[in-house]
Amino acid sequence: MRCFCENEGLDLKLEADFCPDPLWCCKCGCNLEIDEFSISSHLKSEIRQWLYNYEQLSNYEARSEELFKFYKEHNSQGLQLAEKIQSELGEQYTICYYPS
Template structure:
């Protein structure tokens, strides 16, 4: 298990969640962002996850802090892709790394 990678003495509870400029796996206890390379995932899945994260927030106009046109649909599509990736993450990590999916909430 991952030890001393977050603020927890020990963790075996993780979440898959997109955020700006962060890897997509987090400690589900303290919320610390974890290095994706520390998890036994295929290179292909890592690349897909990093691509998914890079698309996070494209539905938001950062200058006006508001949704772009069709923003809710873009956000919905992002969550659907995240859920698909999550299924593969769960499969590759197995029972040793319990993980949940946290979709992006409506903006």
């Protein structure tokens, strides 16, 4: 993992954004590549699908109830993904989820 911290950060956040990967260093804010972490390829695929679904929001023309439902589902999935990432990386890292 490469970030701008003098000592590589172990506190990470999962947050969807319109960027390649949704993992960030909590200390310096650097965007981190999920491929640099020892998590399963299945979980990486889940994360990428979750991020892709978020990116599709820019094409989403819906009523406010539908958008609320989308965000609620997105955030629920994000919390589950953060727990899975935490489980696979172990206690060495702290993973926090930042909802959209």
